[in-house]
Amino acid sequence: MYRLCVRDHLMIAHSFTGEAFGPAQRLHGATYVVDVCFQRAELDTDGLVVDIGLASERLKQLLAPYNYCNLDEMESLKGHNTTTEFMAKVIFDALAGAIEQGELGEAARGIQRIEVTLHESHIAWASYEGELCSA
Numbered sequence: 001m002y003r004l005c006v007r008d009h010l011m012i013a014h015s016f017t018g019e020a021f022g023p024a025q026r027l028h029g030a031t032y033v034v035d036v037c038f039q040r041a042e043l044d045t046d047g048l049v050v051d052i053g054l055a056s057e058r059l060k061q062l063l064a065p066y067n068y069c070n071l072d073e074m075e076s077l078k079g080h081n082t083t084t085e086f087m088a089k090v091i092f093d094a095l096a097g098a099i100e101q102g103e104l105g106e107a108a109r110g111i112q113r114i115e116v117t118l119h120e121s122h123i124a125w126a127s128y129e130g131e132l133c134s135a
Contacts, residue, residue, distance in 0.1 A: 001113075004049035005037040006056045010063045010118075014071040014082045021081070027070070032084070033119040034063065036095060044107035054104045062094045084118045088128035092116045096132055 010032045016024050036059055038050045066074070071082040080086060092114055099108050117127035 001039050001041055002043055002049045003037045003039050004052060004055065005035055006052060006059055007036075008034050008056070008059050008063055010034055010067050012066055012069060012071050012082075012087075016081045016083070018081065027072070030084075030120060032087070034059065034091065035115075035117040035119070036091070037115040037117075038108075038111045039113040039115070040111050042110070044110055046107065048107065050108045050111060051105050054108070058098050058103055059095070062091065062098065084120055084124075084126040085128065088116045088118050088126055091118075092128045092130060096130075099132060 011029070012032070013027055013029045015027045018025070036055070038055060040049055043049065066087075071077050077090075095114055095116070098104055099111055102109070111132055113129060113131050115127055115129035117125055119125040
């Protein structure tokens with residue numbers, strides 16, 4: 001399986017509901033390093049997994065609505081604990097939609113899997129990996 005990975009970052013504020021979260025129930029901030037790995041069994045006709053420039057730019061655009069925002073105030077996230085794991089899936093879904101819409105180029109439709117990893121620090125991270133239906 002071939003892999004191409006791009007990286008960006010995201011700065012957010014949020015709080016959690018539930019005793020399991022202890023002090024994180026209060027409003028706090030997080031800075032995530034976001035890694036996205038696109039995977040496919042065969043390279044496209046240009047010898048690529050995906051256009052690295054398109055992948056990097058689209059990731060930046062998809063993160064922009066969340067960057068420097070309080071996730072608790074975002075209507076689309078209301079009622080959810082915006083854990084690192086949850087946000088990895090949110091980003092995965094947005095990237096899968098972008099591929100389906102052709103926003104990463106037609107050849108990107110051959111991507112079979114995406115893994116989104118959000119690094120909270122040098123010692124803790126979470127990810128979501130899934131297959132794409134259109135591949």
